[in-house]
Amino acid sequence: MLKTVRSVSIADYAKSGVLILPLLSSRKRKAEERRGKTVRKKGQERLLQGNEAIVEGALRAGCRFFAGYPITPATEISELLSVRLPKVDGTFIQMEDEIASLGAVIGASLAGVKSMTATSGPGFSLMQENLGFACIAEVPCVVVNVMRGGPSTGLPTSPSQSDVMQARWGTHGDHPMIVLCPSTIRECYDLTIKAFNLSEKYRNPVILLVDEVIAHMREKIILDGDKPIDIFTRVKPTVPPEWYIPYEDTPTGIPAMADFGEGYRYHVTGLTHDTRGFPTSRPDEVDAFIRRLFRKISQNFTDMQMGEVFQTEDAEVAVIAYGCVARSAKRAVIDARERGIRAGLLKLNTIWPFMRTQVEKILHTSGCVIVPEMNMGQISREVKRVNKGTAKVFTINKVDGTIITPQEILGKIREVC
Amino acid sequence: MAEVTKLIHKYLRHDKRFPHVWCPGCGIGIMLGALIRAIDRTGFGKDEIVMISGIGCTGRLPVYVDFNTLHTTHGRALTFATGVKLAKPKLKVIVIMGDGDAVAIGGNHFVHAARRNIDVTAVILNNSVYGMTGGQFSPTTPYGMRTTTTMYSNVEQAFKISELAITAGAAFVARGTVYHAKVLDGLFEKAFLKRGFSVVEVISHCHTQYGRLNRMGTAVEMMEWQREHAVTVEKAAQMTGEELRDKFRIGVLVDRELPVFENEYEKIRAIAKGMPTK
Numbered sequence: 001m002l003k004t005v006r007s008v009s010i011a012d013y014a015k016s017g018v019l020i021l022p023l024l025s026s027r028k029r030k031a032e033e034r035r036g037k038t039v040r041k042k043g044q045e046r047l048l049q050g051n052e053a054i055v056e057g058a059l060r061a062g063c064r065f066f067a068g069y070p071i072t073p074a075t076e077i078s079e080l081l082s083v084r085l086p087k088v089d090g091t092f093i094q095m096e097d098e099i100a101s102l103g104a105v106i107g108a109s110l111a112g113v114k115s116m117t118a119t120s121g122p123g124f125s126l127m128q129e130n131l132g133f134a135c136i137a138e139v140p141c142v143v144v145n146v147m148r149g150g151p152s153t154g155l156p157t158s159p160s161q162s163d164v165m166q167a168r169w170g171t172h173g174d175h176p177m178i179v180l181c182p183s184t185i186r187e188c189y190d191l192t193i194k195a196f197n198l199s200e201k202y203r204n205p206v207i208l209l210v211d212e213v214i215a216h217m218r219e220k221i222i223l224d225g226d227k228p229i230d231i232f233t234r235v236k237p238t239v240p241p242e243w244y245i246p247y248e249d250t251p252t253g254i255p256a257m258a259d260f261g262e263g264y265r266y267h268v269t270g271l272t273h274d275t276r277g278f279p280t281s282r283p284d285e286v287d288a289f290i291r292r293l294f295r296k297i298s299q300n301f302t303d304m305q306m307g308e309v310f311q312t313e314d315a316e317v318a319v320i321a322y323g324c325v326a327r328s329a330k331r332a333v334i335d336a337r338e339r340g341i342r343a344g345l346l347k348l349n350t351i352w353p354f355m356r357t358q359v360e361k362i363l364h365t366s367g368c369v370i371v372p373e374m375n376m377g378q379i380s381r382e383v384k385r386v387n388k389g390t391a392k393v394f395t396i397n398k399v400d401g402t403i404i405t406p407q408e409i410l411g412k413i414r415e416v417c
Numbered sequence: 418m419a420e421v422t423k424l425i426h427k428y429l430r431h432d433k434r435f436p437h438v439w440c441p442g443c444g445i446g447i448m449l450g451a452l453i454r455a456i457d458r459t460g461f462g463k464d465e466i467v468m469i470s471g472i473g474c475t476g477r478l479p480v481y482v483d484f485n486t487l488h489t490t491h492g493r494a495l496t497f498a499t500g501v502k503l504a505k506p507k508l509k510v511i512v513i514m515g516d517g518d519a520v521a522i523g524g525n526h527f528v529h530a531a532r533r534n535i536d537v538t539a540v541i542l543n544n545s546v547y548g549m550t551g552g553q554f555s556p557t558t559p560y561g562m563r564t565t566t567t568m569y570s571n572v573e574q575a576f577k578i579s580e581l582a583i584t585a586g587a588a589f590v591a592r593g594t595v596y597h598a599k600v601l602d603g604l605f606e607k608a609f610l611k612r613g614f615s616v617v618e619v620i621s622h623c624h625t626q627y628g629r630l631n632r633m634g635t636a637v638e639m640m641e642w643q644r645e646h647a648v649t650v651e652k653a654a655q656m657t658g659e660e661l662r663d664k665f666r667i668g669v670l671v672d673r674e675l676p677v678f679e680n681e682y683e684k685i686r687a688i689a690k691g692m693p694t695k
Contacts, residue, residue: 064504065500065503065504067499067500083689086682086685086686086688086689086690087686087689087690087692089686091503091504091682093499093503095496095499095529096525096526096529097525099493099496099526100493100496100499100525100526100529101496102496103489103490103493103496103497103499103500103526104496104497104499104500104503105500106497106500107469107487107496107497107498107499107500107501107502107504108500108501108503108504109500109504110487110497110500110501111467111500111501111504111505111508112504112505113504113505115500115504129490129493130490130493133489133490259505260467260485260487260501260505260508261464261465261467261485261505261507261508262464263464265463265464265483265484265485265486266485266486267479267480267486267487267488268486268487268488269480269487269488270488270489270490271488278434278480279480279488
């Protein structure tokens with residue numbers, strides 16, 4: 001899903017990602033509502049922080065269990081959910097560490113409750129063990145990682161984007177991973193809901209990779225209230241328990257999932273298992289299993305890949321960015337256009353699976369691509385991998401704990417043109 | 418005998434998963450027998466029970482039993498159990514761990530589960546060694562013993578699992594041995610029916626690794642060692658410290674009423690619902 005944004009003016013830029021509608025009189029509002037239009041209502045407008053929008057999104061998506069361990073810059077998520085979850089018969093628990101947090105989240109998910117945890121770099125490192133378990137046992141769960149500079153304790157809590165590769169390959173072994181990355185408060189809300197939907201649909205953990213800027217920034221957001229939105233809940237078995245094959249190799253690659261205590265007594269293990277869930281080391285069964293894990297994601301790339309293109313149709317230089325850097329990039333593109341440089345932007349909302357098709361298209365049409373990111377080049381490496389010499393790829397790597405400014409990107413645009 | 422066959426058919430995945438991975442003479446099988454006899458007596462339905470384990474010889478146990486079973490990562494079984502229990506409090510959650518699983522890699526989770534007093538039963542089979550990986554020393558290997566990583570001698574002091582659980586705040590703590598299998602049935606039964614964090618430490622043997630390196634003889638001889646060194650709680654009360662020096666107590670060590678996490682959290686839900694949302 002690629003959203004095209006055509007606006008050019010600074011005024012429009014200010015609105016990016018935020019729905020701003022005129023406040024109407026009650027009579028006019030009712031008339032508009034009858035016509036099925038989105039109407040701005042008093043009380044629905046909120047000035048939210050990224051972390052707060054993630055909480056709103058999680059609750060809207062049906063999250064009813066959260067286990068976490070305090071870590072800046074992700075603590076607001078814990079604090080807010082500790083207040084909100086018990087109100088809706090949910091459970092909040094602060095565990096003894098991040099390993100335990102993800103363990104509890106997986107346990108709750110197996111019992112049939114949509115579950116989430118939130119952390120930052122050091123905690124995310126500890127979670128890698130159980131993240132692998134969620135992959136192999138195919139347990140839906142959402143992990144929010146509000147990135148800060150690393151390695152180790154690193155830079156608490158300056159912004160960074162240096163966990164891009166860890167999110168993909170942090171846990172050992174071959175495994176698929178879905179990683180989403182918001183760059184506005186609206187996206188924090190929407191992508192959290194999307195993260196739950198994808199994890200329930202594909203029975204895979206989904207990581208919401210947020211940078212500290214987005215997590216702590218405030219923007220106006222209009223929550224959708226009770227408006228129906230797409231909420232996906234895991235597919236349950238319809239066959240009687242004795243016919244249930246918990247890890248069946250179906251054409252979709254996604255077996256139906258029974259909750260504990262529903263009469264489908266089955267075995268869940270971190271060992272490589274056969275279709276019935278029992279440990280196996282038979283090469284034919286192991287191979288089929290690992291390939292199915294990859295297949296269930298790879299045959300559905302279009303469903304999980306989201307992004308936004310801005311002014312790319314005629315762009316001679318394109319910027320590929322994500323997270324808070326995409327905001328600076330958008331401004332840089334607008335400024336470049338005002339100076340007569342045909343610049344464009346591809347914003348990645350899905351980091352993994354890598355949006356190869358969309359990136360290839362940009363590389364092909366622009367011939368010159370800049371990848372600014374707050375790490376030593378984790379996504380630019382991917383861009384170069386798919387480039388195969390069709391375009392010139394430039395990078396801006398900033399690792400000093402400060403954000404990449406529009407001026408820096410604009411400078412690079414002017415330099416390479 | 419007929420009674421035993423009935424239990425085997427009722428509770429084991431006998432048509433699917435056997436033969437098992439344990440050595441002939443291993444104590445885990447005896448513990449498994451006691452577990453299913455106790456479960457049968459307590460009357461929990463098979464769908465109500467979630468059996469969760471970590472890694473190691475003992476961690477392989479749930480694959481053989483016909484409950485909702487979950488074989489987790491090393492040492493983390495109690496964290497998964499916490500999630501399952503809080504998400505569906507009606508389920509009876511039983512966690513099966515080895516000594517290395519429970520008090521080495523999972524030591525932190527163990528003390529915090531006890532402190533939190535979550536309504537979960539933790540069964541810990543203590544055979545003083547890492548069996549599956551080839552007989553390395555564990556936190557419960559006694560001082561001076563030989564293992565494949567202490568070939569000269571173990572210079573570390575052993576953890577006392579039950580005493581640790583008592584100090585950490587578990588509501589119910591009992592110790593048994595695989596020699597006293599019938600006693601074990603009763604301890605499990607009491608633990609399963611207890612509200613709160615209940616711990617049963619099961620003293621067992623590993624004749625294949627630990628026994629061989631320390632010349633402790635066959636499985637039978639090691640079980641005789643258990644008989645000679647186990648003293649019931651009642652009898653121990655009348656013995657002097659000197660008499661108890663190389664002995665360990667078996668039976669119910671602690672049975673106390675403490676606030677259970679789920680009940681306490683239910684109160685929090687009631688308070689939260691009474692407060693307006695900002």
